[in-house]
Amino acid sequence: MASLGGLAGQRKRYHSLSRWFLQGAIIAMAAGIDFPSALRVGVEGLGVTFFSIVGILLLGILLGRLLGVARDTALLVSVGTAVCGGSAIAAIAGVIKPGNQKIATSLTVVFTLNGLALFVFPMIGHGLGLSQASFAWWSALSIHDTSSVVGAASAYGESSLQLATTVKLARALWIIPIAIVFGVLRRDRVDSHRSFSAFPWFVLVFVGVVALFWGLPGLRGAGSVLSGLGKSAMVVALFFIGACIDFKGIRAAGARAFLLGVSLWLPTAALALVYVYHFH
Structure with missing residues (x-):
């Protein structure tokens, strides 16, 4: 039992480290992104998002409902799929207060699919001959967590990495209106402090x-150096993410x-791929 507790504690530390390395890496890589391009991408993806x-x-x-999944669990899995994985789940959980078991279940589902996407998406992208831009849009619209989007895009190519990161982070901002909507619908259950602290504020940074x-x-020269350091930090973040996999939790x-x-x-x-083929 002690060893199991130690393993759980180690995974918790790895999860915390992966989060900090990931956020730091994304912020550092922002130093090398062209602002007009980032703004154009955000506006372009507004409707489809x-x-x-x-x-x-x-x-x-x-x-x-059809599968008999608990309502709050289904909602959390849906939000995690729709917006940005674990960050969205944590933020909405602060609004609907579903209970720890339902939060853990939804996080496990999303985290497992994220891990699969890291390996599967680049293989499919190369197999279909997707361009750097097409893969960036596809991964940002289809993969749950920002970490896995960045990991898959970095394996695909440099320009894909920058575009996918920008698209995904613009999508993550939708946590705000979604949390407000569910806060109104479940006003009696809102934990505003928990929802506020769960929002990925590093997106605004x-x-x-x-x-x-x-x-x-x-600062452009310094920005290039900082962006390079961010890519190195991303490698470390992905290592810690892999170390967090809990097969017992999956079962x-x-x-x-x-x-x-x-x-x-x-x-x-599938629908995101159709969109990419027609518009990118």
Whole structure:
């Protein structure tokens, strides 16, 4: 029992380290991103992001009922699939207060699919002959967590990495209106402090760093160096993410929750691929 407790504690430390390395890496890489391009990408993806998020949430709630998955678990898995994985789950959990077991189940489902996406998406992208831009859009629209989007895109290519990171972080900002909506719907259960602290505020720092290094041309050289350090930090973050895998937790999450996660993920990835083929 002691060894199991030690292993759980080690995974918790790895998870914390991966989060800090990931956020630091993304902020550092922002120093090398062109601000007008980032702004254009955010505006360009506004419509498809809105409709895809609404569609995934509605489909997730419906499938959750059909599969007999607990309502809050289905909602958390849906939000994690629609927006940005674990960050979205943590933020919305602060609003609906579902209980630790449901949070753990949804996080396990999303985290497992994220790990699979790291390896599968680059292989599929190369197999289909997707361009750097096409793969960036596809991965950002289809993969749950920012970490896995960045990991898959970095394995695909440099330009894919920058574009995918920008698209995904713009998508992550949708946590704010979604949390507000569910806060209104479940006003009696809101834990505003927990929801506030769970929001990925590093996204706003990312935007600020992009604007700073673009607005001050004299910093461009330093920005290139900082961006390179960010890519090195990303490698470390991905190592810690892999070390967090808990196969016992995967079994405990249950087949129905995983079936829901896969049933949401596959059509999301397929429709995103159709969108990429037609518009990118």
